[in-house]
Amino acid sequence: MYWYGSGINVSVDPTEVAARLREAKIDMTIYVPCDWKHAQQLGLVRNRQEYLQAIRQATTYIAEEGITAASREKDVELLQMIRTLDEMDKAINLLTERLIDWYISITPSFSRKYRRSETGASRLLPMIGKMEKDPMKKIAMEILSMSTTRTDLMKEVSRKAVVVIPNMSALVGGLVAARLVSRVGGLAVVAKMPGSSIQVIGAEGALFSHIRTGTPSPKHGIMFQHRRVHNAPREIRGAVARALAAKLAIAARLDYYRGEIDPVFVDAANVRIDGLMGMKTREKK
């Protein structure tokens, strides 16, 4: 079967070609490539040029259809949102740091202790914003307004994550879940990953240096941002991360293939992970 059809069912109309392709079952072991002269004999095209024009129309149509379908995948917007959020954070921090350095350079009496701490920045920015020094003041106001936008976006990401990836969000929160998905490029990819891979998403540097040179393996990547991992005592953090990653792998599959929350699964998973923390800490005593 060729793109222009076979038997009496022949045409070069893009929509018909697309429909034909969807139905096609090709056995590559007995496959013979197309010959444009065959299409010419069938009267579909007059010459090589027309053949190429027709095939281009058909493949372009199918490609455009495919791209549109891909952009309609429900996680596509979430990925862009979380990436925007993380990049806004970077921009805000950079600008804040620069502005404070600037402020310090013209205010020698100012204590440098403010510099790195976040509370320092949050107090300093409004202060600079009230100053009469024009460009500096304006920049401070811009950063403050960007921070407000950032908070709104963060809330929106969490809201959307709960809808798009409900089970993963229930385990590690919308933001961390969205970051995991964004890092590997889509829910479809996470849904096919084993738990052990999910555990080290975001720790690729440490993972490859472990594989290559035998440094200790990473215990967690992006998952570390979740409170149950970073709040866990050091000696059981790896175990918690592993258990949580295994549950996340199941959650990702539920999200991808079923698309709705499974309260029974979520409760059981949470009990398992919290239980692990209680058990391991008791063992220590």
Add this chain to the structure above:
Amino acid sequence: MISVNGTLVSEGAGGVYGERMIGKYRVWDPYRSKFAALWYLDSSIDLPPGSVVLYLGAANGTTVSHVADYAEVVYAVEFAPHPMHDLLMVAKMRKNIVPIYGNATQPQRYAPFLETVDLVYQDVAQPNQATIAIRHLPFLRSGGRLILMLKTRSVDIRKSPEEVFTDTCMALEEAGLSMVKVVWPLPHHVDHAAIVCDLV
């Protein structure tokens, strides 16, 4: 292939990706394109006029646009939606590119579009690059050529590039290809091997 004072170029309408022009020629940058890097190390690599090319891993269509300047037709396969979008833009301007939205690991999905080709050029970031190449041999005419840009890091990060390379060559030879030459396109591209072989 055409070169101007030692710089590889191709003849066609410019402005595809902001490439430099020398007169009416488009400069083909070896740092952006492995095909160009290969030519700089071995100028006997050629794209004879009238060639029909199957290009796997077409990406944004940068290299594809240059190949299309030489070839009669380029069947360009790409599976990621974003690069595909760019490729469609490139294909709009060049009437001899057939843009195929498909996954090179599943040639049966787009096989109904393909005719017999003179050259299969493969540049995909996949672990099973030898298998992908071999699955496309039914499209290659006898005596035709395969250029496999082997990304050794995509195959197995635990093995050394040389090991991956040896395994790949063995698989290709078993499939009935005969090695013509191998070029490691340094310094332009690290941990890549350009494997050139012919179908006998």
